[in-house]
Amino acid sequence: MSQLLIIFDVDGTLVDSEFLCCQALNDLIPTIAQSTEELVTLYRGRKLLDIFADIEHRYNVRLDNAFEPKYRLRVAELFSMHLQPFAGVIDMLESLPFACCIASNGPKHKIRHALSTTGLSQYFGDKLYSAYCVNAWKPDPALFLYAASQMGFSPQQCIVIEDSLVGIQAAEAANMRALRFLPSDVLPIQANTFSHMEQLIPLLNSLNSSKHN
Numbered sequence: 001m002s003q004l005l006i007i008f009d010v011d012g013t014l015v016d017s018e019f020l021c022c023q024a025l026n027d028l029i030p031t032i033a034q035s036t037e038e039l040v041t042l043y044r045g046r047k048l049l050d051i052f053a054d055i056e057h058r059y060n061v062r063l064d065n066a067f068e069p070k071y072r073l074r075v076a077e078l079f080s081m082h083l084q085p086f087a088g089v090i091d092m093l094e095s096l097p098f099a100c101c102i103a104s105n106g107p108k109h110k111i112r113h114a115l116s117t118t119g120l121s122q123y124f125g126d127k128l129y130s131a132y133c134v135n136a137w138k139p140d141p142a143l144f145l146y147a148a149s150q151m152g153f154s155p156q157q158c159i160v161i162e163d164s165l166v167g168i169q170a171a172e173a174a175n176m177r178a179l180r181f182l183p184s185d186v187l188p189i190q191a192n193t194f195s196h197m198e199q200l201i202p203l204l205n206s207l208n209s210s211k212h213n
Helices: 018-028 036-043 048-059 067-082 089-095 108-117 142-151 165-173 197-212
Strands: 002-008 098-104 128-130 158-162 177-181
Touching (some): 002 142, 018 036, 018 067, 036 048, 067 108, 089 197, 098 108, 098 142, 128 142, 142 158, 142 165, 158 165, 158 197, 177 197
Parallel strands (some): 002 098
């Protein structure tokens, strides 16, 4: 196996969960005046407490200490009913020729639920790293640096796979290469981006070859 570590985000990258997470907000906060799709655009990849603070400011509502558990429960319910991996994810992971792990802003129990619900747990085992473990959330690079260290790789040996801008910013701050997953119905394709998981391994092979040329 080549000395390359692929660090995957989960929400919006491996599993199609961003809509469900934002749907939970609309389900629980009737005063939100925006569609779930608009909330995804606003909050993709952001720290949950920052999202709550923005909602409080934007809609002049008060979210008490009991709100987060209610929200987590609603997200878990929606995940159990509707969560799916993105097309091509399982085939990609089956064929991935590099070491890999997860690094997510979400808590570890949410990561485990998302992976188990979608049949992806077997590809990662316990190689799961949460921002809650290091008390630092993307775009802070600390989570990616911690994951790389725990896996025994230097930042220069890592490629981060992300869907959110804050994730890409965290990878850049960690001095890691990054590829951004942008499903064609989300954003226009740009440099260092891809729209389907079947494209990922050829991109990784190309990046790995160029580094050794």
